[in-house]
Amino acid sequence: MPNGGPNSQAILVVGGGIAGISAAVETAEAGYDVILLESSPVLGGRVSRLNRYFPKLCHPTCGLEINYQRIRGNPRLKMFTMATVAGVSGEKGNYTVTVKTTPRHVNAKCTACGDCAAAATSEVPDASNYGLTTKKAAYLPHEHAFPMRYVIDPSVIGTPEADAIKAACKYDAVDLDETEQTFDVTVGAIIWATGWRPYDAKNLTAYSYELPDVINNVEMERLAAHDGPTDGKILRPSNGEEAKRVALIQCAGSRDHNHLAYCSRICCLASLKHAAYVREQYADADVDIYYIDIRAHDKLEAFHQKLKNDPQVTFHKSKPAAIVEGPDGRPVVKGEDTVTRDVYARDYDLVVLATGMEPSTAGFDLPVTLSQDDYGFIVPHVEDTDGMFSAGVAQGPLDVSMSVQSATAAALKAIQAVDGA
Amino acid sequence: MTAPLPESNGKKYDLGFARWVYENVDGGDKLSMCMQCGACSGSCPIGTEMDHGPRKLFMMIRAGMKEDVLKSNTMFNCTSCYNCVVRCPRKVPVTYILQDLGRVAQRLGYAEAKETDNARFAKAFFWSTRKFGRTDERLFSAKYYLSFGVGEAIKMAKANMPVARSLMKAKRMHLGMPHKIKGVKELNAILDKAEEIEKREQGV
Numbered sequence: 001m002p003n004g005g006p007n008s009q010a011i012l013v014v015g016g017g018i019a020g021i022s023a024a025v026e027t028a029e030a031g032y033d034v035i036l037l038e039s040s041p042v043l044g045g046r047v048s049r050l051n052r053y054f055p056k057l058c059h060p061t062c063g064l065e066i067n068y069q070r071i072r073g074n075p076r077l078k079m080f081t082m083a084t085v086a087g088v089s090g091e092k093g094n095y096t097v098t099v100k101t102t103p104r105h106v107n108a109k110c111t112a113c114g115d116c117a118a119a120a121t122s123e124v125p126d127a128s129n130y131g132l133t134t135k136k137a138a139y140l141p142h143e144h145a146f147p148m149r150y151v152i153d154p155s156v157i158g159t160p161e162a163d164a165i166k167a168a169c170k171y172d173a174v175d176l177d178e179t180e181q182t183f184d185v186t187v188g189a190i191i192w193a194t195g196w197r198p199y200d201a202k203n204l205t206a207y208s209y210e211l212p213d214v215i216n217n218v219e220m221e222r223l224a225a226h227d228g229p230t231d232g233k234i235l236r237p238s239n240g241e242e243a244k245r246v247a248l249i250q251c252a253g254s255r256d257h258n259h260l261a262y263c264s265r266i267c268c269l270a271s272l273k274h275a276a277y278v279r280e281q282y283a284d285a286d287v288d289i290y291y292i293d294i295r296a297h298d299k300l301e302a303f304h305q306k307l308k309n310d311p312q313v314t315f316h317k318s319k320p321a322a323i324v325e326g327p328d329g330r331p332v333v334k335g336e337d338t339v340t341r342d343v344y345a346r347d348y349d350l351v352v353l354a355t356g357m358e359p360s361t362a363g364f365d366l367p368v369t370l371s372q373d374d375y376g377f378i379v380p381h382v383e384d385t386d387g388m389f390s391a392g393v394a395q396g397p398l399d400v401s402m403s404v405q406s407a408t409a410a411a412l413k414a415i416q417a418v419d420g421a
Numbered sequence: 422m423t424a425p426l427p428e429s430n431g432k433k434y435d436l437g438f439a440r441w442v443y444e445n446v447d448g449g450d451k452l453s454m455c456m457q458c459g460a461c462s463g464s465c466p467i468g469t470e471m472d473h474g475p476r477k478l479f480m481m482i483r484a485g486m487k488e489d490v491l492k493s494n495t496m497f498n499c500t501s502c503y504n505c506v507v508r509c510p511r512k513v514p515v516t517y518i519l520q521d522l523g524r525v526a527q528r529l530g531y532a533e534a535k536e537t538d539n540a541r542f543a544k545a546f547f548w549s550t551r552k553f554g555r556t557d558e559r560l561f562s563a564k565y566y567l568s569f570g571v572g573e574a575i576k577m578a579k580a581n582m583p584v585a586r587s588l589m590k591a592k593r594m595h596l597g598m599p600h601k602i603k604g605v606k607e608l609n610a611i612l613d614k615a616e617e618i619e620k621r622e623q624g625v
Binding site for chain 2: 206251255256257258259292317318319320321322334335336337338341343
């Protein structure tokens, strides 16, 4: 150890989304011990809930699967799911981190056979579908879950249902007595890859998110996903009919001093991708995109141009003023077209609000003092004496490829920190 | 004190006007925040009645189109519902800017500003306030209608008879002598003083 003493060369990565996974894998493959914490029962974060990536429209499961194999094959990487940071003390080279785990009630003997789910009777909201559907109280989070292990929802613990679930398991994998635990780990550096959540569209009162056919962009991903609530068909949530007149509203609560003052950078491309989803499914569909400006940076402009050339995709330079319920229950988008000065009111089958990314750490009392900007994003790195780094959307709005880049950068900086460089 | 509006010397695009608005119109300092998204004009309940609407009017101010801005009916159609102010993503106080621009147009004597419905209505309203210390719905409506000429006034009065009947039924309008407040004289003194202060502040 170059700097001698009791320093630890282990690195803690907080958050098991695409940035956390990338940072952990890169660090471990460079020969360092890594501890990866994830608060939910599965890795993959928001990315595992996407249908496709822009601009190539390939499936995120593909890249995640490769990373899961790298995790499985690396003895230096220890991963804890359903684990959060309860406290941090110490300094660069010697942090003591208190980790708290919540019970999964299913141990490593689980073969994911599904007998427990068959025995469960109550339903809980399905987090992997953003609560658009429910699932049994004994569940596999989704079909590509990693770790591939069931979870028993705490709501059934202590009920006869839990006993039935335990009795159904042939492998003795159900542990109803598991309790919350805390333990300490010693690490030399910490990478915060705590990610984001979609801005709450309920705050956009003029946009009537409460209407069934007004959804947000992450829900649109689920509507288009083969394992989503509609098996991948883009259908109107209100009545299950095909959504053939679709409005995509950009900057819904972004670049807005009443909501998120910043641009989340991904929503324009995500919406262009949603337009592609709709056009791919329905030859006679019309998609209207309402925007202030389209921010398709670098090579992504080609994807923008491709959609612009589609005669059934119309771009309206306008920030809609309001969305109201029409006489037939369909959402009506109202506003002023800033190019033509027309004041419009157009009805749609489905309206998708492109809500921005809010840091997961915003609005919470964190167990440790981190350097955060005005919006709650964690500053990537403050100074050399500090062993804290951030990666992915925890440091600012990024798309997947930029998140992975930031994760690699954070991995390198963390290695330099523990090496005393 | 409000600086006098600089002369345009016949220029169609006078950037001095834009600067003057930023510095002298109520809320004008926030005008440069506008990003032309259209949320204001789209939010406006009577946006279709406006020739330009706030968004376009703000762009015209930036372009220095003094004459077109001050001849616009946009300011006078504003009902001060504040939808635009609440929704503006850049916190531009749209309503204040429109109201003050309307006053500027009035003060500078733009015919368009004097002839809008709202200007006539406000004038009649103020006449009633000064005369009775309150609004007499019947007389000030008549005063407003008559500003369009006798023939037009009769037509307008006839068209509004159902409204008048409803108002009378609800005891919001009455026949007979207008009701007056006790201190009409004192109220007029207050209003005179207010006008004097306004003029002083505008450097007139």
